[in-house]
Structures are given as C-alpha cells and as structure tokens.
Amino acid sequence: MAKRALITGITGQDGSYLAELLLSKGYEVHGLIRRASTFNTSRIDHLYVDPHSPDARLFLHYGDLSDGARLVTLLSSIDPDEVYNLAAQSHVRVSFDEPEHTADTTGTGTIRMLEAVRLSGVKTRFYQASSSELYGATLPPQNESTPFYPRSPYAVAKLYGFWITRNYREAYGMFAVNGILFNHESPRRGETFVTRKITRAVAAIKAGKQDYVYLGNLDAVRDWGYAPEYVEGMWRMMQAEEPDDYVLATGVGITVREFVEIAFERAGLDWEKYVRFDERYLRPTEVDALIGDNSRARQKLGWSPTIDGRGLARLMVDADIEALPHAGHPWIDKVRLESWITPTFSNAGMA
Ligand code: NAP
Numbered sequence: 001m002a003k004r005a006l007i008t009g010i011t012g013q014d015g016s017y018l019a020e021l022l023l024s025k026g027y028e029v030h031g032l033i034r035r036a037s038t039f040n041t042s043r044i045d046h047l048y049v050d051p052h053s054p055d056a057r058l059f060l061h062y063g064d065l066s067d068g069a070r071l072v073t074l075l076s077s078i079d080p081d082e083v084y085n086l087a088a089q090s091h092v093r094v095s096f097d098e099p100e101h102t103a104d105t106t107g108t109g110t111i112r113m114l115e116a117v118r119l120s121g122v123k124t125r126f127y128q129a130s131s132s133e134l135y136g137a138t139l140p141p142q143n144e145s146t147p148f149y150p151r152s153p154y155a156v157a158k159l160y161g162f163w164i165t166r167n168y169r170e171a172y173g174m175f176a177v178n179g180i181l182f183n184h185e186s187p188r189r190g191e192t193f194v195t196r197k198i199t200r201a202v203a204a205i206k207a208g209k210q211d212y213v214y215l216g217n218l219d220a221v222r223d224w225g226y227a228p229e230y231v232e233g234m235w236r237m238m239q240a241e242e243p244d245d246y247v248l249a250t251g252v253g254i255t256v257r258e259f260v261e262i263a264f265e266r267a268g269l270d271w272e273k274y275v276r277f278d279e280r281y282l283r284p285t286e287v288d289a290l291i292g293d294n295s296r297a298r299q300k301l302g303w304s305p306t307i308d309g310r311g312l313a314r315l316m317v318d319a320d321i322e323a324l325p326h327a328g329h330p331w332i333d334k335v336r337l338e339s340w341i342t343p344t345f346s347n348a349g350m351a
C-alpha cells in the first residue's frame with residue numbers, strides 16, 4: 001500500500017519540493033490550499049494530474065489553518081500516514097505589520113493541526129516546520145541544545161508551535177517532530193525574501209529592465225541552504241525510529257552583503273552601482289547571526305547538505321536570468337510590489 005501524506009503549505013516553496021519528493025517515492029499526496037480569487041498554485045502546476053484520471057496521486061483540498069473544524073474533517077477523510085505542517089505567514093518583516101494574523105496562523109494554526117490529528121483519531125506522524133528564528137538573539141553556532149530568544153512576532157509564534165508540538169509528543173505519545181530549519185532558498189523562493197529579491201534584481205538590471213534594488217541591513221549573517229535538500233531532511237526525520245527535534249543547516253554563514261557581491265559578480269556587474277538603502281526593510285528587532293550546527297541530523301539521519309549560501313547565489317542568479325525572458329510584465333510588477341510594504345515603524349526605543 002502506498003503511503004499517504006498531507007502537506008499544509010503545499011503551494012509554498014517547501015511544500016512544492018516536498019510534494020515532488022513524496023510523489024517520486026510513490027506516496028499519495030494531499031495538499032491544503034487556500035481559496036484565492038487568483039490561482040495560487042504556480043509552484044505545483046507541473047505536478048497536477050486531473051483527479052478523475054486513474055494516474056492521479058496528488059489531491060488538493062480547500063482549507064485554512066484558521067478553520068479548525070475543517071481541519072478535523074479533512075484529517076478524518078484523508079487518514080494520512082504522515083502530516084507535514086508547513087503552512088504559515090512566514091515573512092519576518094511582515095509579522096511586525098500583521099502580528100495578530102501571524103500569531104493566529106503561524107502559532108495557533110499549529111495547535112489546530114495537532115488537535116485535528118488528536119480529535120480525528122488518525123494514526124499519523126506529524127512534522128512541524130520550526131525555524132532557526134527561534135534562536136534570535138542567541139549567538140551562533142546554534143544546535144538543538146541552544147536556548148531560544150525569539151526576536152519577532154513570527155519567531156514568537158513559531159516558539160509556541162515548537163513547544164506545543166513537543167507537548168503533544170510527551171502528553172499523547174504522538175510521533176511529532178520539530179525540524180529547526182535554517183534559511184533555505186531556491187529559484188522558487190518567495191520574491192520578497194532577501195536572496196530572491198537580490199537575484200531577481202540582478203537579472204532585471206542585467207536585462208536593462210530595472211535600475212536599482214533597495215535593501216535594508218546588509219550586515220546580517222545567515223546560513224543559507226538549498227530547499228530541495230532540506231525537504232529531504234524533513235522526510236528523513238519522519239522515517240526515524242523515534243520522534244525527535246533536529247537542526248538542518250549547512251554550518252556556513254555569510255552576510256547579506258557577501259550574497260549581494262557574489263550575485264552581482266555572477267552577472268558581471270558591480271553591486272555598489274545598483275544597491276541602495278531603504279529603511280523600510282529594517283526590522284524593529286533584527287536577528288544578527290544564524291549559523292547552525294547540524295551534527296545531530298548528520299549522525300542520526302545521515303543528512304548532509306551540499307550547497308551553501310555562496311553556491312546558492314550563483315545558482316539562483318542563473319535561474320532568474322534564464323527565467324526573465326519568459327516572465328513578461330508581471331516580473332517587473334512584482335518587483336514594484338514589494339515597495340508597498342508599510343513604509344515605516346517608529347524605531348524609537350526599539351534597539
Ligand atoms: P512560503 O513559501 O511562504 O509558503 C507558506 C505556505 O503557507 C503557502 O503555501 C501559503 O499559502 C500557506 N499559508 C499561509 N497562511 C495559511 C493559512 N492561514 N492557511 C493555510 N495555508 C496558509 O514558506 P516556505 O519558505 O515554503 O516555508 C515553509 C514553512 O517552513 C513555513 O512554516 C516557514 O515559516 C517555515 N520555515 C521556512 C524556512 C525557510 O528558510 N524557507 C526556514 C525555517 C522555517 P499561499 O500560497 O496561498 O500563500
């Protein structure tokens with residue numbers, strides 16, 4: 001019998017790669033999608049097979065992490081072997097503009113999923129998308145024993161998700177795991193995260209379609225890895241004999257500035273001519289440095305990443321240069337879209 005998985009957040013970067021991975025392993029995959037007035041499935045369209053076809057192994061269901069009753073109904077009817085809870089309002093900067101919404105989806109959404117598993121009575125393993133943002137102000141290197149010090153409404157909501165997942169493991173004996181994932185990127189990365197914002201800008205500037213890119217703090221250090229390798233790590237956590245929490249990271253940290261330099265250099269451009277500062281992209285409380293220690297995942301799961309931030313900068317620039325001619329006007333419109341982010345918050349007293 002093929003295993004059955006449910007993925008929340010299947011339309012996101014990680015959800016799309018995870019769906020691909022599970023389908024390639026013979027799973028029947030179910031995905032939760034939000035009803036929107038426009039199509040939001042572009043990352044998984046290539047996987048779609050008409051559900052009337054006998055070959056269909058991917059099934060999409062409308063639902064939302066804010067709707068607990070719907071989640072119970074879905075869990076009961078799908079009866080999955082594995083649930084991957086990837087859905088979230090996942091943008092740190094936006095979480096300062098929408099703290100309540102972020103708490104409701106990213107934090108409370110996790111307990112709604114866990115309760116849906118418990119109340120429906122299905123026997124499933126549960127993966128929670130936890131984050132290196134939990135470490136916040138705690139200095140690197142960070143591993144599973146490092147104390148948490150979250151620095152944004154997003155990270156505080158993820159802290160709740162982390163502990164409630166662990167609590168359900170201990171209280172109800174659920175096979176529930178936290179993947180504490182450091183930043184991971186790809187050509188499918190959302191356009192307003194810094195790596196993709198930079199690599200799309202490089203492509204557009206190279207093609208003469210954009211003059212500058214406006215960025216915030218270039219001094220932040222991140223441990224960037226490659227998303228397809230990270231979803232493979234998620235799957236490995238779910239196949240382990242015992243449930244546990246794991247850090248996935250490359251162990252290599254670079255600054256945003258270095259990522260910028262490498263990305264522009266890849267296209268033969270001098271970054272200093274094109275990068276401008278805009279304070280709207282600063283956060284009231286910044287996370288200065290995240291660099292992960294992945295020893296436990298290496299030893300217990302045999303997981304080892306091969307691409308770090310420097311390799312990613314080149315890979316993503318190449319992909320965006322390749323994609324630009326096929327993108328048409330929406331490409332440029334999306335670049336402008338980010339400038340609609342709320343311009344300012346008061347920095348006073350928010351060191
Ligand atoms: P993403 O691209 O932003 O995708 C988020 C997904 O969640 C999308 O499918 C989105 O649907 C869905 N979603 C948002 N709110 C929802 C709601 N209320 N109900 C149902 N679905 C909802 O994020 P990602 O980069 O793939 O990350 C996946 C997960 O890992 C997230 O929980 C994120 O916080 C966490 N994480 C990510 C990283 C990273 O570096 N990528 C690192 C650590 C942890 P729409 O497509 O309709 O918007």
Ligand code: GDD
Nearest residue numbers: 090092131132133182183192193194195215216217220281
């Ligand atoms: N988004 C953005 N836009 N970030 C900028 C910009 C800009 O114009 N300029 C500088 N940065 C800096 C941010 O201040 C931050 O220090 C760093 O670039 C990375 O920002 P993001 O790419 O937005 O990612 P993040 O680290 O805040 O959060 C991502 O990784 C987390 C795991 O550590 C998200 O994917 C989260 O969902 C995830 O949990």
